[in-house]
Amino acid sequence: MQRYMPDWWALPALNDNNKAFFTSGKIVVQTCKSCQTAQHPPEDVCHVCQETSFDWQTCSGEGVVYSHTVVEHPIPGTLKDRVPYTVILVSLNDHPEIRILGNPVNIDPNKVEVGQKVKAVFETIEDEKAGVTLKIPQWEVI
Numbered sequence: 450m451q452r453y454m455p456d457w458w459a460l461p462a463l464n465d466n467n468k469a470f471f472t473s474g475k476i477v478v479q480t481c482k483s484c485q486t487a488q489h490p491p492e493d494v495c496h497v498c499q500e501t502s503f504d505w506q507t508c509s510g511e512g513v514v515y516s517h518t519v520v521e522h523p524i525p526g527t528l529k530d531r532v533p534y535t536v537i538l539v540s541l542n543d544h545p546e547i548r549i550l551g552n553p554v555n556i557d558p559n560k561v562e563v564g565q566k567v568k569a570v571f572e573t574i575e576d577e578k579a580g581v582t583l584k585i586p587q588w589e590v591i
């Protein structure tokens with residue numbers, strides 16, 4: 450699918466913690482091997498027990514809009530042709546305590562509402578500098 454933001458918009462800087470999230474083409478959450486806590490964004494240490502070994506849990510990719518905002522003012526000014534756009538925070542059905550940022554791709558920015566059901570879709574982007582294919586999650590209202 451086409452990128453929600455312009456092609457020149459920054460890409461995620463991959464590291465060992467976030468690579469699966471940005472390249473798997475699925476909604477995956479980091480899960481502590483010791484206490485089974487799921488956390489996002491993925492980090493070096495479990496927020497609950499401070500262990501450092503994790504698995505990845507594949508989620509359904511469905512959730513609800515927990516919060517949203519419409520960006521009307523272009524910061525930086527180079528986004529003047531892209532506004533208005535919407536940023537949403539999605540609460541996952543599999544882990545309601547986990548919230549993932551993104552953009553709703555199939556709805557007018559002013560029609561987004563808290564509680565709308567969404568499912569993940571993925572922007573496929575070749576990051577030639579990093580030598581990887583990114584699968585950036587975005588959200589379709591269903």
Ligand SMILES: [Zn+2]
Pocket residue numbers: 481482483484485486495496497498499500
């Ligand atoms: Zn833990």
